[in-house]
Amino acid sequence: MILLVILLIPFITGLLLLPVRNAATVKQLALASSLxxxxxxxxxxxxxxxxxxxVSWINSLGVNFALxxxxxxxxxxxxxxxxxxxxxxxxxxxxxxxxxYLYALILFTQSALIGVFLAQNAxxxxxxxxxxxxxxxxxxxxxxxxxxxxxxxxxxxxxxTGSLFLLFGIIYLYSLTPGVHTTDFSAFSxxxxxxxxxxxxxxxxxxxxxxxMPVFPFHxxxxxTYTMAPTQGVMILAGVMTKMGIYGALxxxxxxxxxxxxxxxxxxIILSLIGVVYASVIAFRQTNxxxxxxxxxxxxxxxxxxxxxxxxxxxxxxxxFQVLSHGVTIIALFYIVMLIEEKTGTLELPQMGGIKLLAxxxxxxxxxxxxxxxxxxxxxxxxxxxxxxxxxxxxxxWFAAIGGITMVLGAIYMLYAYQRVMLGDKKVGFGNIxxxxxVDYIVLIPLITIILVLGIYPQPVFNLVEASVNTMQxxxxxxxxxxxxxxx
Amino acid sequence: xxALIFTTILGIIILYLGLTKxxxxxxxxxxxxxxxxxxxxxxxxxxxxxxxHNMVVxxxxxxxxxxxxxxxxxxxxxxxxxxxxxMEFHVAxxxxxxxxxxxxxxxxxSFSNLIILFLGIEILSIPLYILAGGKKFSFKSNEASFKYFxxxxxxxxxxxxxxxxxxxxxxxxxxxxxxxxxxQFKGNLPPMLLIGLLFIIIGVAFKxxxxxxxxxxxxxxEGSPTLVTAFMATVVKTAGFAAFYRLLGIGLLPLPExxxxxxxxxxxxxxxxxxxxxxxxxxxxxxxxxxxxxxSGFIMLAMLSQHDRxxxxxxxxxxxxxxxxxxxxxxxxxxxxxxxxxxxLKAFQGLYKKAPWVAVFMTILLMxxxxxxxxxxxxxxxxVFILSISQGYLGISIFAILMAVVGIYYYFNVVREVFTDRxxxxxxxxxxxxxxxxxxxxxxxxxxxxxxxxxxx
Numbered sequence: 001m002i003l004l005v006i007l008l009i010p011f012i013t014g015l016l017l018l019p020v021r022n023a024a025t026v027k028q029l030a031l032a033s034s035l036x037x038x039x040x041x042x043x044x045x046x047x048x049x050x051x052x053x054x055v056s057w058i059n060s061l062g063v064n065f066a067l068x069x070x071x072x073x074x075x076x077x078x079x080x081x082x083x084x085x086x087x088x089x090x091x092x093x094x095x096x097x098x099x100x101y102l103y104a105l106i107l108f109t110q111s112a113l114i115g116v117f118l119a120q121n122a123x124x125x126x127x128x129x130x131x132x133x134x135x136x137x138x139x140x141x142x143x144x145x146x147x148x149x150x151x152x153x154x155x156x157x158x159x160x161t162g163s164l165f166l167l168f169g170i171i172y173l174y175s176l177t178p179g180v181h182t183t184d185f186s187a188f189s190x191x192x193x194x195x196x197x198x199x200x201x202x203x204x205x206x207x208x209x210x211x212x213m214p215v216f217p218f219h220x221x222x223x224x225t226y227t228m229a230p231t232q233g234v235m236i237l238a239g240v241m242t243k244m245g246i247y248g249a250l251x252x253x254x255x256x257x258x259x260x261x262x263x264x265x266x267x268x269i270i271l272s273l274i275g276v277v278y279a280s281v282i283a284f285r286q287t288n289x290x291x292x293x294x295x296x297x298x299x300x301x302x303x304x305x306x307x308x309x310x311x312x313x314x315x316x317x318x319x320x321f322q323v324l325s326h327g328v329t330i331i332a333l334f335y336i337v338m339l340i341e342e343k344t345g346t347l348e349l350p351q352m353g354g355i356k357l358l359a360x361x362x363x364x365x366x367x368x369x370x371x372x373x374x375x376x377x378x379x380x381x382x383x384x385x386x387x388x389x390x391x392x393x394x395x396x397x398w399f400a401a402i403g404g405i406t407m408v409l410g411a412i413y414m415l416y417a418y419q420r421v422m423l424g425d426k427k428v429g430f431g432n433i434x435x436x437x438x439v440d441y442i443v444l445i446p447l448i449t450i451i452l453v454l455g456i457y458p459q460p461v462f463n464l465v466e467a468s469v470n471t472m473q474x475x476x477x478x479x480x481x482x483x484x485x486x487x488x
Numbered sequence: 489x490x491a492l493i494f495t496t497i498l499g500i501i502i503l504y505l506g507l508t509k510x511x512x513x514x515x516x517x518x519x520x521x522x523x524x525x526x527x528x529x530x531x532x533x534x535x536x537x538x539x540x541h542n543m544v545v546x547x548x549x550x551x552x553x554x555x556x557x558x559x560x561x562x563x564x565x566x567x568x569x570x571x572x573x574x575m576e577f578h579v580a581x582x583x584x585x586x587x588x589x590x591x592x593x594x595x596x597x598s599f600s601n602l603i604i605l606f607l608g609i610e611i612l613s614i615p616l617y618i619l620a621g622g623k624k625f626s627f628k629s630n631e632a633s634f635k636y637f638x639x640x641x642x643x644x645x646x647x648x649x650x651x652x653x654x655x656x657x658x659x660x661x662x663x664x665x666x667x668x669x670x671x672q673f674k675g676n677l678p679p680m681l682l683i684g685l686l687f688i689i690i691g692v693a694f695k696x697x698x699x700x701x702x703x704x705x706x707x708x709x710e711g712s713p714t715l716v717t718a719f720m721a722t723v724v725k726t727a728g729f730a731a732f733y734r735l736l737g738i739g740l741l742p743l744p745e746x747x748x749x750x751x752x753x754x755x756x757x758x759x760x761x762x763x764x765x766x767x768x769x770x771x772x773x774x775x776x777x778x779x780x781x782x783x784s785g786f787i788m789l790a791m792l793s794q795h796d797r798x799x800x801x802x803x804x805x806x807x808x809x810x811x812x813x814x815x816x817x818x819x820x821x822x823x824x825x826x827x828x829x830x831x832x833l834k835a836f837q838g839l840y841k842k843a844p845w846v847a848v849f850m851t852i853l854l855m856x857x858x859x860x861x862x863x864x865x866x867x868x869x870x871x872v873f874i875l876s877i878s879q880g881y882l883g884i885s886i887f888a889i890l891m892a893v894v895g896i897y898y899y900f901n902v903v904r905e906v907f908t909d910r911x912x913x914x915x916x917x918x919x920x921x922x923x924x925x926x927x928x929x930x931x932x933x934x935x936x937x938x939x940x941x942x943x944x945x
Contacts, residue, residue, distance in 0.1 A: 058867075058940045060797075060940070060942040061870070061871070061874070061940065126861070127861045127862060130860060130861045130866075131861060131862065134855070134860070138907070141904070141907055142840075142907060149904060149908060153900065153901075153904055156900060157893070157896065157897050157900070160860075160893060160896055161893045164889045164890075164892055164893055165889065167870070167873070167889070168873065168877070168885065168886060168889050171870070171873050171874050171877045171878075171885075172877055172882075174874065174878075175874070175877050175878035181878075
């Protein structure tokens with residue numbers, strides 16, 4: 001029952017906010033609801049496991065409204081409910097048009113995201129998966145920056161194309177279920193699908209997730225979308241939506257078509273590693289701070305995808321840890337990007353410089369976040385990426401070597417960007433820049449604390465996912481013998 | 489049967505009501521009559537009564553489709569109250585012609601004899617030829633009427649020729665007997681029968697605008713008065729597919745391979761042409777015309793999958809499609825009025841500022857047309873794919889899914905216009921009745937997506 005409550009809190013708050021005209025009230029209510037939601041989600045950690053919730057929905061199509069969770073969903077849920085209060089706080093004390101509609105849409109997105117992570121039925125999963133997109137599309141279209149008309153359209157069509165392939169896959173799996181057809185995940189994972197079918201089914205299912213994450217070469221929607229998105233929109237996109245792709249892949253691919261995964265394992269790892277290097281190199285050449293961070297995010301996500309397909313103990317632990325760590329870091333980064341844009345009126349690196357002289361506190365906090373992003377020891381990023389590289393190393397030393405490059409390249413372009421923005425001589429016209437306001441501390445200090453605490457004492461997260469990681473890593477073992485010749 | 493008789497009388501009554509020169513009573517009278525028809529149809533549910541030596545069979549299949557068409561006609565009549573307000577003369581004829589067309593539609597859903605199908609198609613078509621030319625002084629309306637009449641009679645000739653050939657070969661007009669007759673050849677049909685069947689299929693395919701027999705539909709949709717276009721896109725389409733399913737799904741399928749191949753080609757072509765050409769349409773009515781060709785492709789897919797659920801899925805699909813189409817036409821008319829007769833997609837620009845709630849409902853309706861959850865349009869497409877994939881037609885299903893993406897593209901092109909700013913905003917005048925219709929249909933589309941129904945027909 002508590003799962004249903006967690007799912008519905010944002011949705012109902014969103015509905016209630018629609019007629020509210022007072023912007024301040026809207027923001028406070030949204031924030032309050034997201035905090036309540038966080039507490040409710042946190043309670044799941046201590047009462048783990050809670051029994052699921054299931055009612056029959058569409059009998060004739062074998063669809064159940066089934067909610068439940070395991071360690072992996074729990075990490076995702078925690079991340080979602082942790083980040084949304086910060087996403088709402090990013091709007092505090094700021095002028096926004098039609099606040100009630102914007103916040104209602106954000107809350108609807110949150111509800112749909114929670115639904116994706118809770119769904120135990122593939123049809124339900126798909127519905128929520130699509131539902132995340134609709135409100136987000138309007139957030140981007142109505143509150144976005146330059147060129148939003150075409151950029152959002154590309155984003156929308158791109159992701160929907162992937163989703164429809166997923167839909168095909170779901171229906172195909174549905175038609176394979178024995179007896180009375182159903183779309184429950186439990187039934188799907190018991191299917192004994194012929195290896196040859198799994199080999200093509202893999203791409204049908206994977207494309208939707210690959211686009212969402214995004215994996216090279218399905219990433220072309222991402223940089224432009226991130227760049228023009230409003231801050232809160234990009235926080236949802238980079239902080240949570242990308243994780244949705246990872247979660248979907250873990251939920252669909254490994255339990256249902258393990259042989260297909262094993263067959264394409266190296267292909268996907270290599271694609272991801274290409275993505276890592278590609279995104280890092282391109283990030284280095286960016287002059288727009290937001291686009292640069294978009295590419296850096298892609299590099300990090302690609303590394304996580306590589307870890308996912310290695311699927312050994314370390315890589316999975318690292319992946320799930322990195323899910324949390326990347327989410328928190330990227331939100332902090334985009335928050336600072338927003339501050340910089342507000343204060344200087346630009347995001348172009350060549351036009352910036354010397355902000356440290358005017359806003360020293362901001363410079364310090366920005367530096368801490370950047371260090372977290374480039375995975376310096378004692379930050380959360382280090383724990384996650386270290387485990388991932390360890391996991392990659394077990395698969396192949398070359399994978400580990402290329403994966404390791406990302407940390408070096410990441411350090412280069414992030415510090416370079418930091419240098420261009422904060423250090424150097426003060427630019428003309430930046431005279432009236434003020435330092436952080438109290439509300440900025442309220443947002444940034446907790447985020448940085450989380451980054452540091454997780455970096456110093458990561459064990460609680462590992463305990464949480466231990467059981468699921470053990471189940472996951474054993475999925476591929478029994479199918480290793482039955483594979484046809486590998487393509488790579 | 490009572491429903492059929494009553495509807496015929498209703499048409500005549502409305503025609504005579506026109507003599508009273510009181511325009512205001514026409515639509516209410518028509519709606520009251522249709523409600524009675526609805527009641528009579530409900531009464532026949534489950535009886536499966538047959539008349540005239542089994543030439544007409546009112547089984548659950550036909551009643552379910554009749555009810556869905558009556559509901560849509562009621563919605564269109566409600567819209568007509570505002571639409572015909574400016575029209576001085578001949579309003580009664582418009583309503584009664586639609587009622588007469590409905591009589592033809594009833595026959596098309598319930599025939600089991602090819603002659604009755606022919607009668608049904610003709611009774612449906614002739615009023616439509618007149619209705620398409622409803623705007624006497626509009627060049628486009630005349631063109632639509634003339635084109636529809638010429639091509640329609642051409643198709644009818646094909647159809648009649650086909651019936652004659654089939655009769656010549658099998659000496660019967662009855663579908664079950666034709667089916668038994670075909671079965672004895674085990675796939676090797678004599679040419680006369682083969683050509684006859686092909687001509688019959690072409691005749692019906694023309695009526696439902698399946699490619700490559702779709703050429704009339706964009707011009708006719710564009711030129712006809714919008715209310716008539718709404719009627720054609722919904723009721724006529726539903727009737728056509730009910731007839732098609734009765735002819736093939738209940739009647740003749742499985743057909744010899746060559747004919748089935750032709751049908752699959754028609755499905756693929758409809759999906760391809762409908763969707764791809766719609767991409768380049770900037771006139772809203774033409775856009776809906778091409779998209780309706782694409783929808784025909786999806787319905788064909790459900791029909792050819794030959795599952796025992798096909799009939800129910802087609803009913804669901806056509807009903808959901810109709811209930812989303814009519815309010816879209818209403819919104820289009822209102823927007824067109826507000827922007828001085830502009831029928832380019834640009835007319836929708838700034839709608840979200842002028843009337844935010846209309847923009848929201850329009851988005852929901854377009855989402856349903858495009859097949860995006862949580863709307864009923866998604867469930868409809870989902871069910872079609874379930875049929876085709878579970879029957880093993882993977883290739884065409886993948887193709888249909890790709891085409892659905894294209895569909896989403898052009899429908900969201902409209903959504904994008906709705907949410908785009910425009911410099912000068914003309915006020916949008918919406919009567920309470922039209923507002924109610926848009927809201928009710930919009931909500932219905934979502935509700936049917938959550939509470940999915942399935943009729944055992």
